[in-house]
Amino acid sequence: MEHQPPPFFKTGLTPHVRLLIFSALSLAFLVADARFNYLATLRQVASVIVYPFQRIAAAPAAIATRMGEFFVTHSSLRADKARLMEENFNNAAALSLMNGLKAENAHLRELLGARQRFAFPVTTAEVLYAARDPFSRKLIVDKGSQGDVRDGQAVVDDRGVVGQVTRVYPWLSEITLITDKGHLIPVQNLRNGLRAVLAGTGTDTELDLRFIPLNADFQNGDPLVTSGIDGVYPHGLPVAEVARVERNATQLFARITCTPSAGVANHTHVLIVGGRPDLPLPPTEEPKTPKTRKSRKG
Numbered sequence: 237m238e239h240q241p242p243p244f245f246k247t248g249l250t251p252h253v254r255l256l257i258f259s260a261l262s263l264a265f266l267v268a269d270a271r272f273n274y275l276a277t278l279r280q281v282a283s284v285i286v287y288p289f290q291r292i293a294a295a296p297a298a299i300a301t302r303m304g305e306f307f308v309t310h311s312s313l314r315a316d317k318a319r320l321m322e323e324n325f326n327n328a329a330a331l332s333l334m335n336g337l338k339a340e341n342a343h344l345r346e347l348l349g350a351r352q353r354f355a356f357p358v359t360t361a362e363v364l365y366a367a368r369d370p371f372s373r374k375l376i377v378d379k380g381s382q383g384d385v386r387d388g389q390a391v392v393d394d395r396g397v398v399g400q401v402t403r404v405y406p407w408l409s410e411i412t413l414i415t416d417k418g419h420l421i422p423v424q425n426l427r428n429g430l431r432a433v434l435a436g437t438g439t440d441t442e443l444d445l446r447f448i449p450l451n452a453d454f455q456n457g458d459p460l461v462t463s464g465i466d467g468v469y470p471h472g473l474p475v476a477e478v479a480r481v482e483r484n485a486t487q488l489f490a491r492i493t494c495t496p497s498a499g500v501a502n503h504t505h506v507l508i509v510g511g512r513p514d515l516p517l518p519p520t521e522e523p524k525t526p527k528t529r530k531s532r533k534g
Contacts, residue, residue, distance in 0.1 A: 476494035
């Protein structure tokens with residue numbers, strides 16, 4: 237019986253056979269995944285196993301990115317801090333000047349025996365959405381009758397009058413902006429004291445002064461404030477600024493276009509002025525008693 241020594245290298249399947257086997261397996265896996273979705277669980281398990289290695293491979297780039305963001309954020313924070321400190325200084329100076337003017341105004345009011353009309357309670361309201369009517373300029377805020385909001389109250393922001401409360405619900409209120417076509421507000425020219433009526437035009441950037449004579453002293457840049465004669469708006473609230481004055485001799489009145497002082501189109505929070513103090517009623521005239529004629533004795 238002959239005994240042959242084992243070969244030095246073990247030989248297996250030929251490369252062509254292995255290629256055919258693995259190609260068949262690949263096609264089988266593709267068909268099973270595409271048709272029957274059998275490999276979804278296997279992919280999830282593989283992703284869980286590979287995830288730590290992916291994180292380790294991406295760690296150097298993530299560390300470098302975060303270091304760069306740290307230095308950039310630190311620089312921007314320093315710039316913001318310097319800007320805020322400058323704004324705080326300017327605001328403090330403006331507040332000091334305003335307090336001085338307020339004290340002087342209070343002294344003059346005491347001398348004239350006038351009432352203090354500007355110490356009003358104020359309610360902060362958040363703008364929820366605009367009214368659905370595209371031809372009106374109205375907003376809905378999150379304060380209503382449960383928050384002591386009433387019809388007719390003035391609505392302002394940090395720069396001036398925004399509008400007026402026109403409809404109140406238990407937890408919501410409707411505000412008509414001063415730019416609405418149907419809104420009128422009595423104003424006064426701060427430069428010379430002339431009174432007028434300011435009307436909305438339906439656009440957020442323009443207001444019109446109505447029924448102004450051609451010879452009225454209105455100029456570009458004149459600030460307009462609430463006159464307070466309507467008994468609704470407190471006196472002295474900034475409303476608008478005269479932007480353009482057109483006088484035509486063929487017309488009875490001048491055409492005066494103004495720009496709103498308040499941000500009527502870009503506010504998210506507004507202030508609802510609580511109301512002005514009750515004004516004294518006008519004096520009533522006493523009825524005159526008819527004089528009786530004395531009869532003449534003949």
